[in-house]
Amino acid sequence: MYVVIAGCGRVGSALAQQLISEGHQVAVIDEDPEAFTQLGEDFPGEFVTGAAIDWDILEEAGVDHADAFVAATDGDNTNIVATQIAKEHFGVQCAVARVYDPARAELFAEAGIRTVCPTKDAREMLAEAVHSCQITRG
Amino acid sequence: MSDHEGVKAVFVVIVGGGKVGLNVARSLVSMGHEVILVERRKYRYDLLVEELEEKLLLGDGTEIWVLEKAGIARADLVVAVTGDDEDNLIIAQVAKRKYGVKKVIARVNNPRNQATFDMLGVEPTICATTNILALVRRELPEHKLVHLLTLKRENLEIVELEVSEHSPVAGKAIEEITLPEGALLTAILRGGKAHMARMKAVIEPGDYVLCLVEPGTEKDLIHVMLPEEAPEKVQAEGEPEYLGGE
Numbered sequence: 001m002y003v004v005i006a007g008c009g010r011v012g013s014a015l016a017q018q019l020i021s022e023g024h025q026v027a028v029i030d031e032d033p034e035a036f037t038q039l040g041e042d043f044p045g046e047f048v049t050g051a052a053i054d055w056d057i058l059e060e061a062g063v064d065h066a067d068a069f070v071a072a073t074d075g076d077n078t079n080i081v082a083t084q085i086a087k088e089h090f091g092v093q094c095a096v097a098r099v100y101d102p103a104r105a106e107l108f109a110e111a112g113i114r115t116v117c118p119t120k121d122a123r124e125m126l127a128e129a130v131h132s133c134q135i136t137r138g
Numbered sequence: 139m140s141d142h143e144g145v146k147a148v149f150v151v152i153v154g155g156g157k158v159g160l161n162v163a164r165s166l167v168s169m170g171h172e173v174i175l176v177e178r179r180k181y182r183y184d185l186l187v188e189e190l191e192e193k194l195l196l197g198d199g200t201e202i203w204v205l206e207k208a209g210i211a212r213a214d215l216v217v218a219v220t221g222d223d224e225d226n227l228i229i230a231q232v233a234k235r236k237y238g239v240k241k242v243i244a245r246v247n248n249p250r251n252q253a254t255f256d257m258l259g260v261e262p263t264i265c266a267t268t269n270i271l272a273l274v275r276r277e278l279p280e281h282k283l284v285h286l287l288t289l290k291r292e293n294l295e296i297v298e299l300e301v302s303e304h305s306p307v308a309g310k311a312i313e314e315i316t317l318p319e320g321a322l323l324t325a326i327l328r329g330g331k332a333h334m335a336r337m338k339a340v341i342e343p344g345d346y347v348l349c350l351v352e353p354g355t356e357k358d359l360i361h362v363m364l365p366e367e368a369p370e371k372v373q374a375e376g377e378p379e380y381l382g383g384e
Contacts, residue, residue: 077228
């Protein structure tokens, strides 16, 4: 698969490396030209410097022929809008946005945007961890 | 709702307390309308709160709970004028989709993002850069057709053309001119005054004419109105993507 990832932070860069190790092709977009250092030496994929909602930047990263698009910049709103562009303008069927705010994640999921909400996931996992603790202090 | 100088008061939620948001808020308040201005930056909030008091709300206007606290559910109008286009896009979509706000006005900071606002159906939009460029182009003598206003939803534009002595329509009455399909000559500007385009009115060199056109008609209109010998000065095609129509 050819995957474009917007945002080269902790999550974006690790995801890029994972997909590369699985044999996929990857392009990464970040506003900060220094962010590519997160990808480690000898990263075989593309790195494009620019805004994730800029159509020209997205095209330079190859979104027009990508099989999947992931938006994981540090801005929820940037991620939602970038995913809307990838899906609606560039026709990427598999486009997903990382959205920290559960309210916006839910609202835009209802509007047809695939969202992953780490806040909600963490809350559920932490609650489950608490529930699974059987021992109470006596 | 109350009446103020015969104008029905509306409730407006403005997001973004920069110069634009503040001055829009001030003007609406002075017109007697009900206003809430949402500002995220604490230092800016502190600066404005003495003047605006309960009309100012500290918070991130792209957060749904902040918008609810501002009273978006009963807003007649939402104005999204932050300095971030992605924020304005989200505010506008949340307002329309979740709260059914009838009218949302959004600011485009970077003209490169105009296409995204259009794609997502966020309109009307205001872009200072685009507006200023359009005005600058109006002052440049080689620009013979200028887009004055674009009504996207209505699929209509108002354009202005300068008539020179070499123009094929110079000296002709309006009823003698065959305009292209989708174009209507509405007014003649002469000596700084506008004249309604009556059938018998004669167009003179130096006049500016205002036309209502459907987008895409500009090239044919230029062909009818402007002299052939200067095709390189024609601006209907190949113009910067963020100016005028698409």
